[in-house]
Amino acid sequence: MACEAQRSGTVETRRGRPRSEASHQAVLDATSRLLSESSYEELTVEAIASEAGVSKQTIYRWWKSKATVVLEVMLTGEAEIEIVPMPSTGDLRADCLTWIRSMLVEAFQETHVGMARSLVVAGLQGDPGTERLLEQASMWDHGPLAERLRESERAGELREGVDITAAASAMGDPLIFRMLTGAAPTTSWAESLVDVVVTGLLRPEEDAAR
Incomplete structure (x- = not known):
């Protein structure tokens, strides 16, 4: 809430x-x-x-x-x-890959692209209340992606001090940008995005083994 x-x-x-x-x-x-x-x-x-x-x-x-x-x-x-569900199998990289592959199929449908564009326009309309909300909150503060990352954080799988909102944003914002431009990314691009983000989040193997 x-x-x-x-x-x-x-x-x-x-x-x-x-x-x-x-x-x-x-x-x-x-x-x-x-x-x-x-x-x-x-x-x-x-x-x-x-x-x-x-x-x-x-x-x-x-x-x-x-x-x-x-x-x-x-x-x-x-x-x-929630456009697509976020799995929770205990393997963060595999779960994020499943999620982003599903997003490539579902999120780039015309209805979702239209919604994303409408919401961006709403954010640019200059309403003072909306501007304050944009300053105070992030759509990546909550939701299935952020919760899956927090699950890994609670399990001790992530580096100390990880900003969950920033991490979710790093994975989600590029998809939103692609939706706005109408240019659906390739599967290899999406998988590389997940690999870059998740690699930066996970604790080094030697630390996790201690």
Whole structure:
């Protein structure tokens, strides 16, 4: 769930009218539920308003678009969009390779590319609340990739002091960039990316053996 600092940065409206915190949270909760049941493309502001029990005008008063609502939901950790599952076999390198190979198949479908582009546009629209969230949070703070890395950290497999968010970002951000440009990477490129990141994360074998 989102930390208090993150949520406090979202309760101010960009048009000077105070938000109802209950309605604000209802919109985030409704968006999260709808995303778990349908795709981003199928999601509409009308559906969010109906699910949250607020008017469409209320949503548009506080958010510029559907994408802005979804971006806030993701940045605050209210919802995680899991395109493909992350396996957990005890072998971090093998699990990340399985994950990224699946991502090459699923993430570069037209619907997911469209969602990624919409969310980037939402982040660039200049909304003060969104800008604060982007400064305070990262979509890689949570989610299946970050949790799998934390699992390896708890098992003592990673170097001391590894920044999990930075590690997840190092593996995920290049994929997002490729999605935005529409240039799907080759399997060998993706596997090399995993190899570079995981090699930098794992403890040296002599340390792990102690």
